[in-house]
Amino acid sequence: MAPILSVEHLRISFSHRAGTIEAVDGVSLAVAPAECVGIVGESGAGKTQVFMAVMGLLAGTAQASGSVRFEGHELLAADAQALNRVRGSKLTMIFQDPMTSLTPHLQIGTQLAEVMVAHLGMRWKDAWGCAARMLERVHVPDPKRRLRQYPHELSGGMRQRVMIAMSLLCNPSFVIADEPTTALDVTIQAQIIELLRAVRGEFGVGLVLISHDLAVVAGLADRILVMYAGSVVENALAEELFRHPRHPYTAELLKCIPSISGARLARLPTLVGQPPRAGEVLEACRFAPRCPRAADRCRIERPQLAGSSSSQVACHFPLNT
Amino acid sequence: MSSPLLRVRDLRVEFGAHTVVRGVSFELFAGETVGLVGESGSGKSTLARAILRLLKAVGGSVELLGLDLLKCPAATLREQRRGLQMVFQDPLASLNPRMTVGEAIAEPLKIFEPGLNANSRLGQVSAMLERVGLSAGMAGRYPHEFSGGQCQRIGIARAMILSPKLLICDEIVSSLDVSIQGQILNLLLDLQRETGMALLFISHNLAVVRHLSHRVLVMYLGKLVEMAPCEALFASPIHPYTRALLAAVPHIARDAEGAVARPLRAAPTLPAALAEPTQPAALAAPILPAAPAEASMTPRLMAAGCAFRDRCPYALPVCETSEPPLLEVAPGHWAACHRSHETLIPLSCAS
Amino acid sequence: MAGSARETLRVVGLADEAARRLRSNPAAVAAVAVLCVIVVLTWLGPWISPNDSQTLDWLHIAARPGMQSSHWFGTDRLGRDLFVRTLAGTRVSIAIGLAASVISLLVGVSYGAIAGYSGGRTDHLMMRLIEILSGLPLIFFVIFLTVIFGRSEYLLFFAIGAVGWLTMARIVRGQTLSIRQREFIEAAIASGASTGRIIFRHVVPNVVGPVIVYATLTVPQIILFESFLSFLGLGIQEPGASLGTLIAEGAGEMEVAPWILLVPGGFLAVLLLSLNIFGDGLRDALDVKDD
Numbered sequence: 001m002a003p004i005l006s007v008e009h010l011r012i013s014f015s016h017r018a019g020t021i022e023a024v025d026g027v028s029l030a031v032a033p034a035e036c037v038g039i040v041g042e043s044g045a046g047k048t049q050v051f052m053a054v055m056g057l058l059a060g061t062a063q064a065s066g067s068v069r070f071e072g073h074e075l076l077a078a079d080a081q082a083l084n085r086v087r088g089s090k091l092t093m094i095f096q097d098p099m100t101s102l103t104p105h106l107q108i109g110t111q112l113a114e115v116m117v118a119h120l121g122m123r124w125k126d127a128w129g130c131a132a133r134m135l136e137r138v139h140v141p142d143p144k145r146r147l148r149q150y151p152h153e154l155s156g157g158m159r160q161r162v163m164i165a166m167s168l169l170c171n172p173s174f175v176i177a178d179e180p181t182t183a184l185d186v187t188i189q190a191q192i193i194e195l196l197r198a199v200r201g202e203f204g205v206g207l208v209l210i211s212h213d214l215a216v217v218a219g220l221a222d223r224i225l226v227m228y229a230g231s232v233v234e235n236a237l238a239e240e241l242f243r244h245p246r247h248p249y250t251a252e253l254l255k256c257i258p259s260i261s262g263a264r265l266a267r268l269p270t271l272v273g274q275p276p277r278a279g280e281v282l283e284a285c286r287f288a289p290r291c292p293r294a295a296d297r298c299r300i301e302r303p304q305l306a307g308s309s310s311s312q313v314a315c316h317f318p319l320n321t
Numbered sequence: 322m323s324s325p326l327l328r329v330r331d332l333r334v335e336f337g338a339h340t341v342v343r344g345v346s347f348e349l350f351a352g353e354t355v356g357l358v359g360e361s362g363s364g365k366s367t368l369a370r371a372i373l374r375l376l377k378a379v380g381g382s383v384e385l386l387g388l389d390l391l392k393c394p395a396a397t398l399r400e401q402r403r404g405l406q407m408v409f410q411d412p413l414a415s416l417n418p419r420m421t422v423g424e425a426i427a428e429p430l431k432i433f434e435p436g437l438n439a440n441s442r443l444g445q446v447s448a449m450l451e452r453v454g455l456s457a458g459m460a461g462r463y464p465h466e467f468s469g470g471q472c473q474r475i476g477i478a479r480a481m482i483l484s485p486k487l488l489i490c491d492e493i494v495s496s497l498d499v500s501i502q503g504q505i506l507n508l509l510l511d512l513q514r515e516t517g518m519a520l521l522f523i524s525h526n527l528a529v530v531r532h533l534s535h536r537v538l539v540m541y542l543g544k545l546v547e548m549a550p551c552e553a554l555f556a557s558p559i560h561p562y563t564r565a566l567l568a569a570v571p572h573i574a575r576d577a578e579g580a581v582a583r584p585l586r587a588a589p590t591l592p593a594a595l596a597e598p599t600q601p602a603a604l605a606a607p608i609l610p611a612a613p614a615e616a617s618m619t620p621r622l623m624a625a626g627c628a629f630r631d632r633c634p635y636a637l638p639v640c641e642t643s644e645p646p647l648l649e650v651a652p653g654h655w656a657a658c659h660r661s662h663e664t665l666i667p668l669s670c671a672s
Numbered sequence: 673m674a675g676s677a678r679e680t681l682r683v684v685g686l687a688d689e690a691a692r693r694l695r696s697n698p699a700a701v702a703a704v705a706v707l708c709v710i711v712v713l714t715w716l717g718p719w720i721s722p723n724d725s726q727t728l729d730w731l732h733i734a735a736r737p738g739m740q741s742s743h744w745f746g747t748d749r750l751g752r753d754l755f756v757r758t759l760a761g762t763r764v765s766i767a768i769g770l771a772a773s774v775i776s777l778l779v780g781v782s783y784g785a786i787a788g789y790s791g792g793r794t795d796h797l798m799m800r801l802i803e804i805l806s807g808l809p810l811i812f813f814v815i816f817l818t819v820i821f822g823r824s825e826y827l828l829f830f831a832i833g834a835v836g837w838l839t840m841a842r843i844v845r846g847q848t849l850s851i852r853q854r855e856f857i858e859a860a861i862a863s864g865a866s867t868g869r870i871i872f873r874h875v876v877p878n879v880v881g882p883v884i885v886y887a888t889l890t891v892p893q894i895i896l897f898e899s900f901l902s903f904l905g906l907g908i909q910e911p912g913a914s915l916g917t918l919i920a921e922g923a924g925e926m927e928v929a930p931w932i933l934l935v936p937g938g939f940l941a942v943l944l945l946s947l948n949i950f951g952d953g954l955r956d957a958l959d960v961k962d963d
Contacts, residue, residue: 017692042498043469156361185360186525190569212499215571256499258528259572260555265532267510270503274468290500373862402864414855419877429863479863 002072003030004174004206005054010066010076012049012058023049025230026066028305033173036200036207038221038238040214040253044275045227047210051176055093056083071173089119089170096179098159102151108162109147115169134165137202138195157188164195174206175199181216193219214257218242226250229276229286236311244320246313248291285316293317324387326351326519327372327487332381334364334371341367343543344381346647351486354513354520356534356551358527358566363540365523366410369489372521373407374398385487403433406480410492412472416464423460426450426479433483449478453508470501474508481512488513489521494529506533527570531555536653539563542628545647549654559656561633627659635660693957700953703946710943714763723753734929746931748921758936761913762943768914769895772832776894777887779833780840785871785879787841788848799845806838811904818906828907832894843886847879881958888951892944899940915940 012024024046031037041047053064054075068076070091075083095101103111112134113127122130128147135143138161151159160180167175177196181189197220200207211217217224217238224241226234226249234247245251255269273290285291288298297316305314325348334342342364349355359365370376372383374390383390385401393401409415416425426446430437437445447457453474464472473493480488490509494502506529513520524530530537530551537554539547539562547560558564627633630640639659647657694700718724722742729743729751737746737754745755787798814831851857852875860874895915901907902916909917915936922933 042500186527187360187565187569190571193571213571219571253500256503258526258532260528260531260567260570261572264552268503268506268529268532270507271500272504274470274501275498277468370858375858375861399864399866402862407859407862409855409859411855415859417856417860417874417878419880420874428860428865432864432866432869476859479859 001032004033004071005208006030006067006069007050007054008067008069010050010053010064010068012046012053012062012064014059014061015063016061023062023230024053027227027230027232029225029232029235031174031206031208033206034200034204036209036220036222038217038224039208039210039227040212040217040224041227042212042275044229044277046230047227048178050227051093051178051208051210054176055087055091056080057093088115090172091174091176092167092170092172093176093178094160094163094167094180097183098156098163099151099183101163102159104151107148107150108154112147112162112166112169115166119170130169131165134169135162137168138162138165138199140165155188156184157191160184160188160192161195164192164199168199168203168205171203172205174208176208176210178210179212180209182211182213189216196220214253226253231286232305232312232314233287234311234313235305235307236313240311246307246311246318246320247287247315248293248317248319249287251319252290252292293319323350325349326386327521328382328384329368329372330382330384332368332371332378332383334367334376334378341543342371342378345540345543345545346381347538347545347548349487349519349521351519352513352517353535354522354533356530356537357521357523357540358525358530358537359540360525360566362542364543365540366491368540369407369491369521369523373402373405373489403429403483404486405489406483406485406487407489407491408473408476408480408493410495412469412476412493412496413464413467415476416472418464421461421463422467422475423450425464425475426460426482429479429483445482449482450475452512453478453481454504469497470505473497473505477505477508477512481516484516485518487519487521489523491523492525495524495526502529509533527555527567528572539566544628544657545655546629546658547654547656548647549651549656553651553654559650559654559661560629560658561635561660562629565632565634627657690954690957694953697953697956699949700957703949703953706942706946707950710762710939710946711766714759714766717759718756721753721756723756726752728752734925734932736929737931737935745935746929748932749925749929754932754935757913758915758918758939761915761918761936762939764908764912764914765895765898765916765940765943768828768832768898769891772829772836772894772898773887773890775833776836776840776890777883780837781844781876781879781883783837784841784844784846785848785875788845789852789867789871789875791852795845799842802838802841810835814901814906823906823909825908825912828898828901831901831906832897835897836890836894840883840886840890843882844879847882848875851875851878885951885955885958888954889948892947892951895940895947896944915943 007030008028010024010027011022014021014023027046027050029037039047039050049058049062052058054068054070056075056078058064064076066076067074070086073082073086075086102108109128109131112131113124116122116127116130117124132143132147135146140146140158140161146154146158146162154162164180180196181192184192193216196207196209199205200220207220209217209220214224221238224236224238225232226241226247228249234241234245234250236246241250242254245254252269252271256271258265258268271290276286276289284300284302285294285298288294291298295317301316303314303316305312307313327349329348330346332342332345333340345364345368347355357365357368367376371378372390374383378391382392385405388397388401390398390401416422420428423443423446426449427442430442430445443460446460450457450460455471455474455478459467464475467475476493494505497505509520510533512518520533522530522533534551537549537551538545539554539560541562547554547558547563549559554563555567558567625642625644627636627640627645630636633640637659643659645657645659645661647655648661650656650661721744723729729747731751732741732743732747733751734749735741735743735747737744743753743755745753745758747753748757783798787795790798810831817831857870857874860870865873898907898914899916899919902914903920903923905920907916908914918936919933919940922930922936925932
């Protein structure tokens with residue numbers, strides 16, 4: 001089956017007076033229809049930038065090369081008009097902080113209805129009605145009252161539900177969720193993850209879930225991509241990734257996550273050093289400075305992503321082979 | 322039982338019409354680590370600031386070795402500050418952007434040891450920088466030249482330079498990458514081992530709190546709802562909020578050696594054995610209802626009754642009318658729930 | 673979270689960054705050049721010209737500007753060389769402008785920082801005082817003082833001083849209010865710093881940006897105000913000269929000898945314009961908006 005979204009050799013750099021920063025360095029990925037892919041990485045990994053490029057939301061100082069194809073159409077070089085045909089309707093995004101992604105001075109209902117009026121040519125009255133029905137589907141109680149409220153009158157979790165509703169209004173085939181639960185409390189996070197799972201089942205959308213939290217992604221993703229310093233280091237089915245992580249970074253990351261069950265540790269596992277800041281001159285393998293298995297080859301030669309369709313890794317000495 | 326280092330009694334903090342901290346009492350002993358968990362709106366950060374008198378409390382007392390910090394004159398308070406320090410959540414924002422890192426660390430020395438000459442001060446600053454894992458040569462740089470993790474080390478250095486008896490950590494690793502959280506926490510553990518200081522560790526991350534704390538306090542909407550030794554809290558939580566909180570944490574199962582066995586799906590359900598026998602199974606669902614409030618402090622909540630009743634799967638009519646007091650349900654294990662005697666069933670975290 | 677692509681490059685110092693932005697602003701660069709020329713002229717001019725500002729040249733009363741005589745910019749009613757007089761006047765105006773700005777800076781910053789940091793009653797009272805002083809019709813105030821104390825340059829300083837610091841105090845207070853919320857202030861309090869230390873060691877260094885900009889814009893305001901007072905006859909008196917007095921003289925001769933007005937007027941206009949453009953450029957350069 002042809003992938004609904006395919007990214008090939010995506011490179012993103014930001015030009016600045018002091019030089020050029022490579023934020024994303026040759027990322028390729030493909031998402032099948034109705035598949036849920038988790039993108040995991042820490043700060044500087046470039047995971048958000050990849051999807052900013054997909055949505056055409058890169059900053060003005062950014063330069064992107066490579067290819068981004070959605071449902072067969074090239075998006076990377078497309079003009080605003082072509083992009084607007086798919087953005088917001090077929091290809092939608094849920095952002096991290098719902099407080100700043102909703103317009104503070106417009107009512108919720110206006111913001112929701114606007115999407116349908118703009119993309120589907122609906123009348124305002126009908127759009128308002130559709131918005132109320134969608135709010136019900138995302139379990140927002142008393143939707144008619146909520147429609148007339150302003151963003152600041154809603155709690156964080158409620159706002160995120162509104163954002164999810166907004167992303168579903170035009171029956172998208174693909175939804176990108178960028179750290180949708182990071183700004184929320186743990187108990188609300190659980191609800192939102194549940195909601196995303198339900199939405200995926202009901203609407204059959206392809207879903208990309210970006211997160212720095214492997215555990216959050218574990219609950220939803222069929223496949224997980226691990227990114228580090230601008231490139232993909234591992235791409236595997238979720239079960240495989242957790243059971244047999246192949247890249248040392250993935251393995252170490254899994255160890256670093258403290259658990260609330262199992263033995264209490266006297267010292268918390270951690271990685272030495274810190275994630276490389278974008279723009280730093282880096283070792284050939286970007287993870288080499290922090291890798292417990294690094295050898296000379298790692299410091300000279302950059303490993304390429306290789307492997308089978310179920311599991312790929314970019315490492316000279318992968319684990320669990 | 323030795324006398325406590327810190328004794329908080331009935332502390333109340335109000336912001337206008339809202340009571341953000343509602344009569345919190347607890348004790349903290351020298352050398353121990355107390356974890357304080359809660360979500361947004363729980364009042365935990367406000368509590369910390371009220372203890373340090375960075376905010377005004379409207380009632381209650383905070384006794385540091387017997388001296389009430391809330392009522393003593395400003396000069397005495399300042400003197401006491403050398404023994405009671407804090408590390409803040411946002412590592413970069415807690416450093417003055419116009420001061421070099423060395424100056425920031427040296428400031429407590431300048432304030433409390435004015436007799437010290439510049440050379441010895443510099444020596445102590447350098448030693449402290451090395452102690453927190455940075456190099457002494459970094460003293461002349463400015464905060465924006467460092468990463469989040471490094472800034473947090475600087476914040477710790479500044480707080481530790483006078484060897485405080487109590488260190489309050491307010492979400493100190495929440496804004497840091499997972500792969501380096503351990504570095505900061507291990508540093509904290511080392512420092513504690515060396516100096517014997519007490520630690521009040523505030524976090525919403527239960528897993529981290531579990532590894533650090535001797536005792537854990539759980540707050541909800543300004544009240545202390547549960548207080549227990551760490552193992553007891555995680556093994557057999559009593560208060561329904563604590564149980565829901567633990568169940569909601571997405572986690573990955575481990576086997577005996579600590580390696581990952583298999584991921585748990587993030588939709589945990591309490592095992593059937595824990596469901597209240599008198600309640601239908603549906604109510605045992607730990608995923609709290611969205612409807613009645615994600616914790617908003619409506620004035621109604623300040624009236625009688627338990628603050629958690631709107632979201633509690635086990636609520637009874639008595640919960641509407643009478644606020645449950647914090648009672649010792651088992652040795653050292655306190656909970657504020659009318660049904661605490663009923664729900665003493667160990668929670669196992671296996672599959 | 674720290675680590676976004678743009679953070680790395682902030683290693684470049686804030687001051688260097690500001691200087692660079694200023695340099696890339698052509699209007700600001702031109703303004704700075706003009707100011708330099710003016711300053712150089714005011715100090716060196718008297719040496720270039722064969723005349724001085726006091727000598728009365730009876731042969732060239734109200735002479736036209738021209739290269740034939742030594743009076744390049746002409747002379748005034750009393751035969752004094754306009755070029756040198758204007759330069760002297762400019763020197764006085766700039767000196768007053770700078771001195772009064774520095775004073776208003778020191779007083780305004782301290783006052784505003786203390787008011788903003790203290791909050792509550794203290795802030796309330798301090799701001800009411802500012803509002804009262806702002807509300808005073810200043811010219812009447814100056815006239816009133818002149819009537820009581822007679823004309824003097826000290827009065828001029830006092831009047832200007834009474835005005836200059838007010839807006840600076842307001843600006844600094846506003847900045848202080850927002851800085852007060854920031855975590856590093858909390859951290860300083862938690863470290864045991866005294867209020868004085870916090871205000872002068874933590875708050876003030878962080879309000880430097882808007883303060884510098886406003887200070888630069890205060891200088892032309894003060895010069896203009898001084899000129900106005902002198903024009904009214906309330907400030908600098910004969911035989912001293914400031915741009916204001918020169919303009920006052922020139923106004924009287926406008927129909928017959930317009931250059932007596934135009935020369936000092938032109939200098940004043942160019943001076944003020946350059947200072948304002950420079951101030952604007954400085955504001956743009958320092959106004960680093962992070963994403």
